[in-house]
Amino acid sequence: MTLAAAPSLQPGFGFGGVLRDTLPEPLRDAAPPIRTAGEDEAWMLETLRTAMTHNGLSDPNPVVGCVIVRDGRVISHGATERIGERHAERVAVEAVADRSAFRGATAYVTLEPCTMCAAAISFARIRRLYYGAADPKGGAVDSGVRFFASPTCHHAPEVYSAVGENEAATLLKEFFRVRR
Numbered sequence: 001m002t003l004a005a006a007p008s009l010q011p012g013f014g015f016g017g018v019l020r021d022t023l024p025e026p027l028r029d030a031a032p033p034i035r036t037a038g039e040d041e042a043w044m045l046e047t048l049r050t051a052m053t054h055n056g057l058s059d060p061n062p063v064v065g066c067v068i069v070r071d072g073r074v075i076s077h078g079a080t081e082r083i084g085e086r087h088a089e090r091v092a093v094e095a096v097a098d099r100s101a102f103r104g105a106t107a108y109v110t111l112e113p114c115t116m117c118a119a120a121i122s123f124a125r126i127r128r129l130y131y132g133a134a135d136p137k138g139g140a141v142d143s144g145v146r147f148f149a150s151p152t153c154h155h156a157p158e159v160y161s162a163v164g165e166n167e168a169a170t171l172l173k174e175f176f177r178v179r180r
Ligand SMILES: [Zn+2]
Pocket: 087, 088, 089, 113, 114, 115, 116, 117, 118
């Protein structure tokens, strides 16, 4: 699958605006103002879409999305499974049988990966990781054990955090608001 909208992205493309339309009225003010999105933000939007299409399937966990991109194409995607089962990143990594497909690949995740998912990303030797919202409680990249900085980690991707952070955080906020 390729990101069909990417070539036509124009200044003023509303990364927040797109999500704003999908949110219930009271939350629309939480969506960020419309602004220009770069390629990485467009992929993160695709990752958020992946999460949103699985909304409710991972209860009581919030749904997290992961998209793995190589050479401008999605090679794999995943969303959190039911509680006790796999997280989005593991679903996406394990969907690809040939590990060489990950060479030079970029993983986009809506939430900071946990220790197990960071390990899966490291093992797959994924080159870059972009994540949206930080997870101070369960995250293991910039929070907690900081997996990629640990001596037992043999491959650390380049990490870019807070890409589409507002949108990812809004999605999580909405999940918990509906459940309350
Ligand atoms: Zn995880």
